[in-house]
Amino acid sequence: MSPAETDALALSLSVAARSVIFNLPVAILVAWLLTRTRFAGRTVFDAFVHLPLVLPPVVVGYLLLLVFGVRGPVGGWLYDSFGIQLAFTSTGAALATAVMSFPLVVRSIRLSLETLDPGLEDAARTLGAGPVDRFFSITLPLIAPGILAGAVTAFAAGLGEFGAVITFASNIPGETRTLPLALYTALQTPDGDSLAARLALISFSLGLAGLLVAEFLARRLRRRLGR
């Protein structure tokens, strides 16, 4: 593989991994709010969470620029106070990827929360466990298959995020030029056909491997829980 390919591959893996790390805590909280609580505006909130699924990725990238760009309300504050810049950086690419895959992770965690018998948490309560204790000792281990499946799917999908990344983080070699961006660039370049084909093959293999690993892990976890 050429340096351009390994760079793109390594960057894609790193961006996807960081996007999953950004995602999980928030997704677990949101999934929990959506399944276990009733509050005003819950339906709107639910729709908002799922927006990235239906919005053109470019729109998500544009909105991220508005909010997290160096002149945006959050981005400006981050830059002025801590010198952190998100737009046009690999962290920004990970953020854009995280936002795009967020609904997938929430859905997966929500599904396992909905199938979890609340009676088990009641039983833990009668045995002296408080709310936080119950969450970490009962709820979290029991929804682990859903979290894991969501994480692996998000990771696999994150390897291929294009629109939101190129809009928010641009296409900077070694910084934000992930696999799909490198592929796109190769296609724009004369004689880039063979590079494009190899990048496409790498993407294809990674995606397939990701989905298979997700299925394998989910099965193992389910067996451990005796289902």
Added chain:
Amino acid sequence: MLHVQLSKRRGDFTLDVDFVAPIPGVTALFGRSGCGKSTLISLIAGLMSPDSGRVQIGEDTLLDTGRSLEVDARHRRVGVVFQDARLFPHLSVLGNLQYGARRVPRGTPAPIGFDDVVSLLGLGGLTARRPHELSGGEKQRVALGRALLAQPRLLLLDEPLASLDLARREELLPYFEKLRDALAIPIVYVSHQFDEVLRLATRVVLLDAGRVHADGDITTVSRHPALRAIVGPDAVGAVMSGVVERTDDAGLTVIRVGDAELLVDEPAPAGQRIQIQVLARDVIVAASRPTGLSVRNAVSARVVSVSPDVGRTVLVELDIGRTSTLLARITVRASQELGLTPDKQVWALIKAVSLRGHVFSAPAR
């Protein structure tokens, strides 16, 4: 005393109960499915809030809506064994058993040790297993152990045998009997099977449509009309307390009940306190002591009352001394021919064979 007074409305259904239970002792909450038993369990355990009420165990008040006092379920130390066991599937049997034990607050008296529970419930060979590798009966034993190791001051058993087949129930019941005799805490046992109540409980609270219809010793409640309506006519029978006297030369067990001695074709050790159920349809009433019959038990009795029963029958209440009372179901015609009226002296005939399976060990008091 355990004192429970609770009311709760849920849609069309209103639960409104008030009862006391001895410490220690097994009190059965008995009633049809849907009479509010499980709601009551949730309310006592604190998993649900009542509209109003009070729950008190000895000196400790767990709930008193009048004083806006409501101890959270996690601090109540009320052990619950649910119908579906609710073992934690991601933990081993050992992990399940230790779950509550690890969360016992410091300084709580802990009379029930891990080894005691394991030996009492026969869990020795199971600790490394996962819940899905257990049979239904084993699951309930683990659930029981888990609840006990949290050092509860009250144990609630919510139809723990209901999801098991007959063989498993028979296998599990002796464990409950052992537990009843070993524990110093009150046990509330919810059931819709009267035979379980007979085997385990000394007190019965009869629930129907969210209300207490009768409440007292099983010997009293067994003769209550509300119970007849629930168990059906063929299961009606007086429950009496007695003591095993000896085994006679023919190998039959002699039990003293009231002023009478009953022969029973079922082995039991002398001195054992028992509860015996005599089904009303198994009792024959005779005007004089008959001879030339195979029946082993002829008991002198005094008619207390004659009341209409199902179909063309009456239910005769017969005093056999020392506050022990039999019930006999006979036809209206037979009652008229014998001239049964209160205070008439008669003989009650009971086959030794028909008492088999109706003698239960009573808790030592």
